């Protein structure tokens with residue numbers, strides 16, 4: 573297909589600061605109806621990602637700080653990338669969303685398996 | 697496409713009893729690497745579903761019992777259903793997985809957007 577990430581990514585996505593609490597992160601996931609939150613440092617740069625799976629990890633293991641559950645090595649996508657490349661990355665790392673970044677590594681969106689599964693069956 | 701749910705569903709999926717705790721549910725999600733757990737009653741019948749998003753809700757709102765966070769009206773799929781029908785249901789209810797049930801409403805698998813997004817770009 574000739575579909576690229578910018579055709580399917582969500583924009584205006586919620587993000588969270590690395591100084592936030594686990595309860596803050598959970599609160600944003602609930603109010604915004606999302607499972608993935610890119611984590612930004614004080615300068616607004618992508619420094620990690622936290623998901624509802626990570627919140628479950630905190631509950632299962634009694635972990636108290638965001639820093640201990642977030643993933644620091646973030647797998648990302650670019651807006652001009654094919655959706656096949658994006659899904660291959662998600663499959664390879666067994667993850668269900670990729671923050672989309674621009675050339676300066678600013679977060680401009682999020683592409684997720686939830687968004688991509690809507691394309692299933694459509695041949696372009 | 698002519699792909700049906702049984703072509704893409706996960707089998708041997710973890711489930712949980714309705715008497716379990718939130719911490720039990722979170723523990724299974726972490727050890728099995730999943731975000732969705734069908735909830736069964738004492739007779740082994742599907743009575744709800746709990747997800748990592750629900751665990752986040754419990755953390756955000758200080759909810760203590762599984763019963764208060766699980767969803768009781770479960771949207772399901774059958775194994776012979778087309779994947780288009782399954783994705784339409786997920787889109788309509790803004791959910792990312794459907795337990796797959798047989799004629800007696802026993803859970804035989806789970807179809808998820810994470811599993812479906814792998815088909816993206818493949819035309820059949």
Ligand SMILES: C[S@@+](CC[C@H](N)C(=O)[O-])C[C@H]1O[C@@H](n2cnc3c(N)ncnc32)[C@H](O)[C@@H]1O
Pocket residue numbers: 621622623625626641642643645646647648665666667668669670671729730731
């Ligand atoms: C490995 S997945 C396993 C569960 C399930 N497959 C899912 O996607 O939620 C869960 C872990 O992946 C991490 N993760 C999710 N998206 C990520 C991304 N784009 N880059 C790096 N790690 C990510 C989360 O922080 C979490 O610790």
Ligand SMILES: C[S@@+](CC[C@H](N)C(=O)[O-])C[C@H]1O[C@@H](n2cnc3c(N)ncnc32)[C@H](O)[C@@H]1O
Pocket residue numbers: 605606607745746747749750765766767769770771772789790791792793794795
């Ligand atoms: C409405 S979604 C919103 C967040 C996000 N779209 C997702 O799928 O995780 C989250 C809620 O849907 C419920 N849910 C998930 N799968 C479901 C299913 N197959 N049937 C009924 N409810 C389901 C969960 O229990 C949870 O309360």
